[in-house]
């Protein structure tokens with residue numbers, strides 16, 4: 001068997017293969033992180049630290065501080081080391097440090113938020129804790145009818161600029177697909193300082209429970225069918241922006257990985273697949289990926305990457321409107 005070179009570059013990091021464990025509860029514990037490393041993943045993204053967690057924590061600290069100041073002088077001694085108080089964000093940083101100590105693959109910290117503010121300084125703290133990169137997950141649902149698309153986009157760009165200014169390590173931005181001009185938005189995110197895009201965040205869709213008439217959060221695992229959306233946009237963006245491209249949503253099989261690499265992804269991220277099949281699953285995927293490459297006469301992942309992007313594929317219109325009409329007309333009813 002010939003040796004296939006699975007290496008890839010993502011955010012300037014040299015990775016041994018294109019499988020990354022994306023942010024999910026599977027990357028939230030050191031034992032699972034080690035198991036993922038043993039199974040061959042090339043990097044891990046920790047679950048997000050949320051803006052709300054940080055702000056809640058800071059409010060709690062301020063409350064304790066005020067309480068101390070208003071009470072007797074001795075009362076302040078009850079809280080001698082408020083700054084070392086072990087809370088959500090502190091625990092996150094400790095976990096990041098531990099992951100860095102115990103793993104040899106790159107560890108990416110994830111920050112999730114939507115507004116510019118003090119919480120952004122956690123990006124710097126991630127860097128100080130040893131993170132190899134920051135993934136900024138902007139999960140924003142634009143419900144305000146008075147906020148224009150431009151205002152919403154500015155919110156993204158400002159946030160990216162702020163985080164970028166705070167850190168020296170690479171920055172990836174995870175976004176959803178709901179932009180009117182996604183290609184231009186990608187370019188503007190690049191100009192704001194992003195080094196990579198993670199496409200796409202999978203927005204949880206709330207459902208209505210007809211029994212209780214309550215709105216239920218809809219956390220369902222994905223299927224491979226959902227990878228077609230990131231596949232199309234990665235194919236379109238590859239070569240048009242100078243950004244690393246990570247695929248997330250719907251990566252379950254080795255064929256899924258191959259397709260996304262052909263479209264132009266630098267890495268593919270696993271979340272639902274790990275939650276469904278466990279931490280050992282990447283080993284199987286890597287074996288199947290190697291076999292596919294060998295059987296199809298590829299000697300490296302680099303050779304495959306982007307060879308079917310819109311700029312390189314034989315029929316670029318397939319990724320555009322022309323394909324819409326053709327696809328509809330080619331549908332034959334099962335009856």
Ligand SMILES: Cc1cc2nc3c(=O)[nH]c(=O)nc-3n(C[C@H](O)[C@H](O)[C@H](O)COP(=O)(O)O)c2cc1C
Nearest residue numbers: 022023024047048137202222248249250270271272
């Ligand atoms: C239970 C669960 C928790 C998740 N937590 C995070 C998170 O903390 N931060 C984040 O950026 N994405 C989070 N995600 C999104 C995943 O990283 C991923 O982008 C999404 O699930 C699509 O990939 P998949 O099809 O492999 O599941 C979570 C997904 C699931 C299912």
